Amino acid sequence: MSTLLSQLRLAALPPAAMALRADIKAFLAEALEPAPPHVRARSWMGFDAGFSQRLAARGWVGVTLPAEYGGANIDAFSRYVLVEELLAAGAPVSAHWIADRQSGALIMKFGNDAQKDFYLPRICRAEAFFCIGMSEPGAGSDLASVTTRARPNDAGWLLNGQKIWTTNAHHCHYMIALVRSSGEKEDRQAGLSQFIIDLSLPGVTVRPIRDLSGDAHFSEVFFDNVQLGPDALVGQEGGGWAQVNAELAFERSGPERIYSSIVLLDLWIRMLRESPEGRSHAATVGRLAAHLATLRNMSITVTARLARGESPVVEAALIKDLGTEFEQSIPQCIEATLGAGQGSALEAELLRTLAYVSQMAPSYSLRGGTREILRGMIARGLGLR
Amino acid sequence: MFLEALEKVLADTVTSAAIRRIEAGEAPDAVWQPIEEAGFLDLMLPEAQGGAALPLAELFPILVCLGRHGMPLPVAQTIVVRALSGGRVAMPSGMLTLTLQLQRTAGGAWRCPQVPGGQVAAHVLVADGDALLLLDCSSAAREPVGDRRSLAADLSWRQAPAALALESGGRDLPAFAAALMAAQLSGAMQRCFDMALDQCNTRVQFGKSIGKFQALQQQLSVMAEHVLAVAIAAEAAFRSDRQAPAALAAAVAKSRASEAVSVVAATVHAVHGAIGMTDEYDLGLFTRRLHDWRLAYGAEHAWNLQIGAQVLDSDRSIAELVQAV
Numbered sequence: 001m002s003t004l005l006s007q008l009r010l011a012a013l014p015p016a017a018m019a020l021r022a023d024i025k026a027f028l029a030e031a032l033e034p035a036p037p038h039v040r041a042r043s044w045m046g047f048d049a050g051f052s053q054r055l056a057a058r059g060w061v062g063v064t065l066p067a068e069y070g071g072a073n074i075d076a077f078s079r080y081v082l083v084e085e086l087l088a089a090g091a092p093v094s095a096h097w098i099a100d101r102q103s104g105a106l107i108m109k110f111g112n113d114a115q116k117d118f119y120l121p122r123i124c125r126a127e128a129f130f131c132i133g134m135s136e137p138g139a140g141s142d143l144a145s146v147t148t149r150a151r152p153n154d155a156g157w158l159l160n161g162q163k164i165w166t167t168n169a170h171h172c173h174y175m176i177a178l179v180r181s182s183g184e185k186e187d188r189q190a191g192l193s194q195f196i197i198d199l200s201l202p203g204v205t206v207r208p209i210r211d212l213s214g215d216a217h218f219s220e221v222f223f224d225n226v227q228l229g230p231d232a233l234v235g236q237e238g239g240g241w242a243q244v245n246a247e248l249a250f251e252r253s254g255p256e257r258i259y260s261s262i263v264l265l266d267l268w269i270r271m272l273r274e275s276p277e278g279r280s281h282a283a284t285v286g287r288l289a290a291h292l293a294t295l296r297n298m299s300i301t302v303t304a305r306l307a308r309g310e311s312p313v314v315e316a317a318l319i320k321d322l323g324t325e326f327e328q329s330i331p332q333c334i335e336a337t338l339g340a341g342q343g344s345a346l347e348a349e350l351l352r353t354l355a356y357v358s359q360m361a362p363s364y365s366l367r368g369g370t371r372e373i374l375r376g377m378i379a380r381g382l383g384l385r
Numbered sequence: 386m387f388l389e390a391l392e393k394v395l396a397d398t399v400t401s402a403a404i405r406r407i408e409a410g411e412a413p414d415a416v417w418q419p420i421e422e423a424g425f426l427d428l429m430l431p432e433a434q435g436g437a438a439l440p441l442a443e444l445f446p447i448l449v450c451l452g453r454h455g456m457p458l459p460v461a462q463t464i465v466v467r468a469l470s471g472g473r474v475a476m477p478s479g480m481l482t483l484t485l486q487l488q489r490t491a492g493g494a495w496r497c498p499q500v501p502g503g504q505v506a507a508h509v510l511v512a513d514g515d516a517l518l519l520l521d522c523s524s525a526a527r528e529p530v531g532d533r534r535s536l537a538a539d540l541s542w543r544q545a546p547a548a549l550a551l552e553s554g555g556r557d558l559p560a561f562a563a564a565l566m567a568a569q570l571s572g573a574m575q576r577c578f579d580m581a582l583d584q585c586n587t588r589v590q591f592g593k594s595i596g597k598f599q600a601l602q603q604q605l606s607v608m609a610e611h612v613l614a615v616a617i618a619a620e621a622a623f624r625s626d627r628q629a630p631a632a633l634a635a636a637v638a639k640s641r642a643s644e645a646v647s648v649v650a651a652t653v654h655a656v657h658g659a660i661g662m663t664d665e666y667d668l669g670l671f672t673r674r675l676h677d678w679r680l681a682y683g684a685e686h687a688w689n690l691q692i693g694a695q696v697l698d699s700d701r702s703i704a705e706l707v708q709a710v
Contacts, residue, residue, distance in 0.1 A: 005575070005613050010620040088704035259704070266702050273697055283686055286693030289703060290640040290685075293633075293710035294618040301617060322610040378609060379602035384585060 004381045008315055010297060011304035017077035024085040027058055032091055038352040040090025041263040044256050045217045045360075047171055048092035049126070056126035061096045062104045069116065070124030071104075076307040080255065080300065087259040088266075094168055094217075099123045101254070102247045103130035103176055106194070110235030110243055119174075119196070133163040133177030133197070133221065134244075140165075141373050144188045144241065148179040148223060150195055150233075157181070157195065157233065159203075159226040167367070169219035170208045175199055178240050181233070192240035195232045202226070213359045246311060251368055253302035253316035257323035258295040260364055261330035264350075264357045268334045271346050284333050291326050295319065314381030317374040324364040324371070331358040387428060387437065388446050394419050395454040401667045407457045408534035408670075413505060417458055417480065426463050429628070434472030441630065445623040448565055449616075452572025455674050457536060459502030461565045466510045468628070469517060469554040469561070477549075479507035481519070485559055485682055487511040495520070495542040499530055501566075501681040503538030512555035519549040535677040560635035562682040564622035567638035571619040573674045574612045574645065577653040580668060581605060584656050601656065608652040611645040618642060621710055633695065634710045640688040646679040 031054045039046070055061055063079050065071025072078075086093050104123045107115055122128035139145045148161025163169075163177060175197045183191030199206060203226035208216035235243045269285060272278030298319050305312045331354055338354070341347045365371040379385050398416050407413045420426065429444060430436025439447075448461050459482040466481040482502040489495055497520070500509055504527055508519045524547070525540040585596030585605060595601055622630045622638035630638075650672045654661050661668040679685075696706055 005578070005609060005616070008613060008617065010617055010624065012624070084704065088702060262704060266704075269696060269703060273700075278697060279694070282693030282697060283689040284693065285696050286636075286689030286691065287640065287644070287685065289692050289696050289707060290618070290637040290644075290689065292703065293637045293707035294614050294621070294641050296707055297617045297621050297710065298614060318606075318610050318613060321606070322614060372603065375603040375606035376599070378606035382582060382605060382609060384582075384596040384602045384605060 004314060004378075007312075008298070008301045008305075011301045013077050013081065013300060014075075017075070017081045020074075020078050020081050021085060024060075024082055027055075027060075028085065028089050028091060031055070031058070032089060035090070035092075036352075037090070037263050037267045037349055038356055041261075041353045041356050042092065042094075042215075043087060043090060043260050043263065044093050044097050045167075045215070046090070046092030047094045047168065049095045049129070049171075051092050052095040052126040052129075055093075056096070056124060061100050061126045062120065062124035063100065065104050065108055065120055065124060069108075069120035071120070076303050077300075080303050084255045084259070087255055088262055090263040095129050095171060096123075096126050098132055098168070098172075099128060099130040102132070102250050103174075105250060106176065106243065106247055107196075107234060109246070110194075110239075112231075114231060115196070115234060128174060129168070129172040131166050131169045131172040131175045133166055133169075133175045133179075135165045136162055137164055141370050143178070143244075144192070145185060146178055146180060146192065147185060148177065150179050150181045150193065150228065152181075153227075155227055156230040157228040159195070159197065159223045159228055162220065162222050164220040165209075165218050166221055167218050169199065169221050170206045170216070172199060175221065176234065178244055181237055181240075189241040191238055193237050194234045194240045194243050195228060196234050197223075197226070197228065197232065201228075211360075213356050245313060248369070249302070249306060249311050249313045249316040251316075252320040252374075253299055253306070253312070255296070255299060257320045257364075257368075258292065258299060258326060260324075260327040261357050261361065264334065264353050265330050267346075267350050267353055271344075271350055274346065281337060284337075288326075288330060288333065291329075295323050295326055299323070314377055317369065317377045317381075320368065321365070321371055321374045321378070327364050328361045331361050387425070387439065387443075388450060390423065391420075391425055391447060391450055394423055394425075395450065395456070399454040399456060401455075401670055404455055404457050404670050407536070410533075413458050413480075416456075417460075420460055421478070425460070426467055428464060429468030430470075430472045436472065441625055441628050442623050445568055445620055448568035449572035449575070449619070452569030452574075452674070452678075453576045455573060455576065455671050456569070457674070459506055459536075461569055462502060462506075462510075465561045465565055466508075466519070469510065469557070470519075470551055471554075474549060474551060477508055477519075480505055481508050481510065482506035483510040483558060483562060485512070485562055487513075493544050495545055497540045499537055499680070500540050501535075501537050501677070503527060503540050504529055504533075504536045508549075509540060510558070512558040515553050515555040517551040517553075517555050517558065519551070521547040531680070532673065532677070534673065537677065537681070554629075557629035559682075560622070560630040560632045563635040563639035563688065564619070564630040566678050566681050567615070567619040567622055567635070567642040570642040570646065570675065570678045571612075571615045573671055573678065574615055574642075574649045577649055577668075577671050577675070578608060578612045580671070581608060581653045581656045588658075595656070604652050604655065608649060611648050615642045615645045631710075633692065633706075636688045636692050637710050639682065640685040640692065643679040643685040643688070646675045650675050 063072040150157040181193040205222040427436040428439040462482040618641040622635040
């Protein structure tokens with residue numbers, strides 16, 4: 001058996017993480033404003049700074065960061081339970097999402113003391129929202145071909161270029177961007193660095209892009225002679241590629257890669273429970289439940305390895321590919337059963353929710369690394385390339 | 386400890402030639418006796434009854450190991466049936482199996498359809514409410530079903546067969562059946578994956594190993610995803626605070642494992658090309674097990690119906706329900 005596959009054994013959430021669940025449910029019952037399913041279906045694309053601040057006031061933003069920075073200092077398992085409950089409820093988490101999941105961890109791991117002292121408490125108070133500047137018009141899956149450039153000058157770094165498809169850039173205070181700081185395009189991964197960019201600086205222009213559902217969840221961001229201080233560089237100059245890769249296991253293995261369509265699925269099940277014909281879909285419901293239960297256990301196995309300080313990037317790619325396929329199958333399965341109904345109010349809401357999820361579902365296997373890129377990574381992990 | 390010992394015994398005895406002889410209807414003694422003599426059948430029994438008091442979680446890798454070797458005999462079922470006896474009654478020797486279906490006619494005839502290992506088992510265990518009945522197969526008519534090489538059979542008795550009764554354990558029988566088959570499927574799928582990977586690395590076309598082609602790399606990646614999903618789903622069925630699998634986790638395991646047979650069998654055959662279609666090559670021994678075990682105790686549709694009914698009967702969210710698995 002390939003070592004890749006034999007390394008992943010079942011893991012369980014520890015009691016401390018399980019014990020957190022009831023507290024989170026109680027908090028959500030109070031802090032989450034009622035919203036119809038088609039709004040809650042935005043999942044981790046739903047933006048509500050007020051909700052993020054209420055969550056922060058409860059101590060649940062930047063949760064894995066040390067207490068000295070305002071973090072809850074809880075482990076990856078407890079964060080798993082927190083995220084799982086937020087997503088299952090369809091809470092609008094996108095304001096603090098990126099900072100909580102990876103920017104805070106990145107600054108904690110690679111940042112200097114001044115950067116930690118400045119950014120981490122703001123993250124934990126939900127006062128600093130982050131986005132990730134990766135894609136450019138000419139650099140999508142081929143991320144190493146980014147051309148946005150930071151040139152050293154007397155004042156620090158002068159930034160020029162463009163990012164695109166940046167989730168929430170128009171709502172965020174900071175972007176952590178992967179840009180070229182030395183060498184040329186031909187040097188590929190060498191010479192790339194990560195910079196924290198204050199999006200309020202002169203020379204930064206953020207233009208939201210309307211998506212096919214009618215929302216504007218992503219943006220294009222232009223940098224025209226943006227003067228960054230020397231402290232904008234995070235981690236090693238030229239170490240950006242390795243730093244980005246260290247984030248990937250966090251980015252690809254969490255509950256958000258299996259729960260994106262969960263509000264829709266719960267709504268459909270609610271409708272089936274109330275309908276005399278509901279039982280005729282029991283096999284489909286059972287199949288989706290079997291897949292969800294299994295993916296969740298797979299995701300927890302990777303969380304266990306993250307909690308041990310490992311970086312299971314290939315395993316995370318594997319779960320993201322399988323998980324997003326499952327998330328995408330939910331609207332497909334449900335859409336296949338609809339269109340000839342009686343027109344109940346519940347059905348009308350289901351159709352509204354389905355319309356959003358069906359249109360957004362293709363993005364599940366684009367964001368965070370495309371299906372084809374992930375499968376290539378898995379093949380490399382298997383020793384085929 | 387037991388796993389290493391079993392691995393060694395199986396490596397020596399469950400050769401592809403031995404599997405072929407058993408499939409052809411020859412006496413299975415060369416495979417069966419070393420397992421029986423080494424005491425593997427009583428691993429789950431209390432030490433006072435000569436067993437090793439193996440916890441349920443540690444049975445999982447044992448069953449995966451059987452699957453990986455393509456074990457054609459009902460060894461897994463025999464271990465489970467003897468475990469369910471709890472040592473309370475003396476178990477007959479020989480091969481035992483279990484089934485989830487018992488039909489009794491008004492005329493007094495008994496019938497168990499599609500019993501895995503039904504062509505060779507000396508006794509078959511069925512549930513009667515929470516009680517268990519171990520039926521004597523020596524008086525049964527055995528009609529092979531499906532692929533004769535699978536050793537599955539319809540068993541029928543003109544009148545009630547001699548039976549050994551066990552007072553409890555019947556409600557755990559479906560979960561045991563589902564879990565043991567899921568574990569064996571996981572093992573057989575790992576074997577198929579190894580064969581696919583080996584073929585990708587050794588078969589050369591267009592001047593390079595075929596695993597260098599992106600089209601095959603992507604297929605192998607998808608296969609790996611499913612093989613891993615089945616391994617995790619099957620192991621979850623053995624995570625229980627009792628000495629029996631949890632019903633929902635076992636149903637999930639059998640559903641997930643059975644469904645994955647399609648993609649696993651299709652991919653390993655696609656990678657092998659024509660040689661994999663021959664009787665002489667060993668691949669067919671393993672993909673045959675995949676299809677047999679997918680069907681055994683119900684393929685995914687039957688288990689999905691049960692899981693779905695449980696979801697629809699509940700008033701809890703899907704997330705809450707799956708957290709119990």
